[in-house]
Amino acid sequence: LMNNYTNKILLFFFLIFVYVVFIIEQISYATPPIEKMQDSTVRVICALDNKYGSGSGFILGEAKYIATNLHVVKCVDSGGEISIIVSKGNVVSARIIHRSDYKDLAILELEKAIQNKISVEFASGSSVKVGDTVYGVGFPGAADESFLSKDNIFLSKVSRGIVSAKVKSDENLDLYQIDAALNPGNSGGPLFNEYGQLIGINTLKSMIAAVVVKPGEESPSVERMTSGEGIGWAIRSDELIDELDKYKIPYKIKTSTIGDKIWNDKLTYVPVFISIMTLILFIVTKKGRVLAQASIKTSQRFMKNANIDRVNRVGVPLLRAINGEFAGQTIKLTGSSSILIGRDPKIANMVFSKNVDGISKKHCMVGYDSVKEQFIVEDCNSTNGTFLMSGERMTSGRRYMITPGGKFYLSDKNNIFELIMGN
Secondary structure (H helix, E strand, O other): OOOOOHHHHHHHHHHHHHHHHHHHOOOOHHOOOHHHHOOOOOEEEEOOEEEEEEEEEEEEEEOOOOEHHHHHHHHHHHHOOEEEEOOOOOEEEEEEEEEEEEOOOEEEEEEEOEEEOOOOOEEEEEHHOOEEEEEEOOOOOOOOOOOOOOHHHHHHEEEEEEEEEEEEEOOEEEEEEEEEOOOOOOOOEEEEOOOOOOOOEEEEEEEEEEEEEEOOOOOOOOEEEEEEOOEEEEEEHHHHHHHHHHHOOOOOOOOOOOHHHHHHOOOHHHHHHHHHHHHHHHHHHHHHHHHHHHHHHHHHHHHHHHHHHHHHOEEEEEEEEEOOOOOOOOEEEOOOOOEEEOOOOOOOOOOOOOOOOOOOOOOEEEEEOOOOOOEEEEEOOOOOOOEEOOOOOOOOOOEEEEEOOOOOEOOOOOOEEEEEEEO
């Protein structure tokens, strides 16, 4: 096969082809399009009588419209004016063309379309799952500290988290509970999935009114303070789509695919291009077609052996009960699915008897991250808590990464579980 120069070239491209197959198999490592997310996000200012409020928003409809929370632009009810800060030196006036008090949503029409900016793409609401990675983008006011450069106010900030739950408000509004950091100023900003597609509008975090006494002040003041870490809410984007339809504002809904991850990661452009050229070369030559068939069989054997080797080396993720009602039982954690432990047979996968003390209807979730090769345990706001073996109580809604061999317990040490890799 190595008798002439042409066959050497064919062999070289064959090796490149095998490499590309491996790249696609590992495509979950592709980088989320953060710059694209930031490019669609703007700062919203509502000014009245030399005072102003600041929030976030995102671009819609061929860069002619902005969506945000209604409470961000409420000053217009008293005669205030809205300005959109696109970038340094680029400020555009806007007016409200639609408002929903019930949904806390506002659609703004810009005085002129924004140049060189892109509108967000929507993800299908049905594609969003509990546990999905999300990115909140916006302009939290606390990040505009005086010791930082003034240009800092033009830079949108990104926080990463997961969808902790799908919930409804008292008014039956569809929301995502998320653990990505939200702060005053993030209101109205976009919530993206890992493909850079909009899934929600950041609107609220868990806060309470507290009496605060500051040094040098004679009387206390009432301020809003965080009442729980990693607890925030975003309005599901489906709620906004209903409003856009009323005004015939154009938008795109895109289903996430493996192709999105490929093209969002610039590092994969070259090998994918080479693979296409390789296939063309294989097709146009007789020897190439023979070699193509051989390469496909070789790559299939390669991937099959790699997967078998990985299973033999790592094993299958298992949840095993050490004691309690399920003592000795083992459950496999397959794919991206999670096991819900609790007493409610309508929602739980591992259902405790009603007479078992300390277990909530929806107690905790257990899953496995195949990329990080670690287990995930999350307390679901249980009454009596989920605990690490050190005795530390898990914060509800926060994902805890536990290495194989780790243990945790529900309520007390009469319900201990072990996380292991087995067959």
